[in-house]
Amino acid sequence: MRQLKREVKIGNVTIGGKNPIAVQTMLNVPVEDIEGNVAQAKRCEAAGCQILRVTCPSPADAKCIEAVKNAVNIPIVADIHFDYKAALACADVGVDKIRINPGNIGDDDRVKAVVDACQRKNIPIRIGVNGGSLEKHILAKYGAPTPEAMVESALYHVRLLEKFDFNNIVISIKNSNVPRMMEAYRQLSAVTDYPLHVGVTEAGTYQMGLLKSGMGIGGMLLEGIGDTIRVSLAAEPEKEVEAGYNILRAVGFPVAGPEVITCPTCGRTQYPCTEIANEVEKRLQGCKKSIKVAVMGCVVNGPGEAREADIGIAGGKGEAVLFIHGKPIKKLTGDNILDQFMDEIYKL
Template sequence: MSIRPWRDIERRPSRKIHVGPVAVGGDAPIAVQSMTNTDTGDAKATLDQIERIAEAGADIVRVSCPDKRSTAAMAEICRLSPIPVVADIHFHYQRGIEAAEAGAACLRINPGNIGKRERVLEVISAARNNGCSMRIGVNGGSLERDLLEKYGEPCPEAMVESALNHARVLEEEDFHEFKISVKASDVFLTVAAYQALAEATDKPLHLGVTEAGGYRIGTIKSSIGLGSLLWAGIGDTIRVSLSAEPEDEVKVGYDILKSLGLRHRGVNVISCPSCARQGFDVIRTVETLEARLAHISTPLSLSIIGCVVNGPGEARETDIGFTGGGGDAGMAYLGGVPAFKLKNEEMIDRLVALVEEKAAKFEEEQAAAAQVAE
């Protein structure tokens, strides 16, 4: 389906950097990342969780390094991780040096926590010597004391000034492989800070509403904050911060990008909220289909509509569709065209099979095209 002009999002031009093999910024796809919550010193548990995060579709994973035991485990973690690892060092500049030497693809530092400029310079040196990029991570809850005294409270101006001050230190050392984030738990503060930062620099920006909350409210806050910025073309990589499993963060991140047409992964299920006209139990059907199709990474669309009021129209716009027709059967659509009648009791199994077949065919075609290109 062609993209109409009013759906176009013109992304903000930004410098391209790399986090390991993953490009961030410029014309690269918006990267999705999450963070482990295991004991980093337990390399096996951390790698097991990274595998699940990668399986969910994450491009990058952040791993906290609060102590020397953590960075000691980083060599194995970085060597075996299927996706690039960002080491989060927070207060401990020495951990940054150790993580860089252990193979981290990126170092995340918070200028309000790391301390003296000399320590920052040591971390920059370690990143340069080991091929690491960096992320300047400004947080509204840990701004430098002098900026809090200057502005009186966390505000967009203080956050942007903190970010630019630290960026200047890196640039003065001729280090340019870095991205910036200016996160806060307040959606308004977060959006305003990113808007101002986007005008002040061409560096790639990592988006997030930090400490957004549990799965439901955190998803809502992140969707509003990140969605507003992405719609305006701002943002090169994202993390949805939830008090939930890291895999859920990745899935919500993709759902936000998918809803804006910025990136597609997995099955986009379009479904009605259901009403008295429904010809089958829409809510339970969608729950079951989403669970059974969670393994599909191919970008496909599936419409599940309870009746014929909107069903045929929605089905015309999706790869596969089903519309309830009353009684014990409805109409299945393929490529937007009515294909065959389908009994409600057979619907779930048949739709799962149709999606799996289409996904397999798509992957075969992609593999063949790649082979021809080589």
């Protein structure tokens, strides 16, 4: 059962409570390339991104934040490290949320300056704890970025913001070690009702990043923990959005769009099952129908495995049996089984 946290409004998206889990990504174009950032932001929005983060290394870079915000209709988060004045500049241009890393933002006076700017404009702050940049005294105490160390860092900065009468807060507590990250989120969720941004940081190359994020983020969601997610990949941010929705779908959350399932095939397979499944998925990109489509390799297990699909085929030599809602309807034959199948999908 999902652990309900307090609601926080980020632009036109509200997270926490019973609101849908929001999928985030982060632009990776050099910040000085404003045109490139705007173009990538538009692609992310088209891919379904719901909250978009943009780095802002210096106050002058707030102009990139402003340009991106004016170009899309999704909330923009400014990612701030080291220079608190960059956060102030982003607040001035109307950013929707500010993410600060408590390990490197500076002393309490600088944090208060950021808090005051956000308070005036009702801008939430994400406390973004990262296992790779914990405060020196916490690392000295624990000897490593343990779950307890990360939770202590997060709660210290929560209390700091609360001391300044600020509670418009989101928390993340990321680590590249999946078991450590998961335990940290468990401990944190048990002691706070602020909404949690869940992710695995520095997850690795694309393939390993998908695996680690699927296990870490998916595992947390299955435990009821998480209000917004970001899949960190060494890839274009649109791929992160796609992966985020796939994780949500895999753990059972309703996601708009089709899901294509297929079997791994075996020696019984007598038609191009994998190729057809890949092509079906490709042709259904952009489709908003929430349907499950099955492409199964043979008639031995295929019908049973596809029983919960809305529509599916189980192939044989030169033919495939069409199933709709688990019931056999007819045979598709000839060289254009794929096209025939797509026609049936579009009829749903």
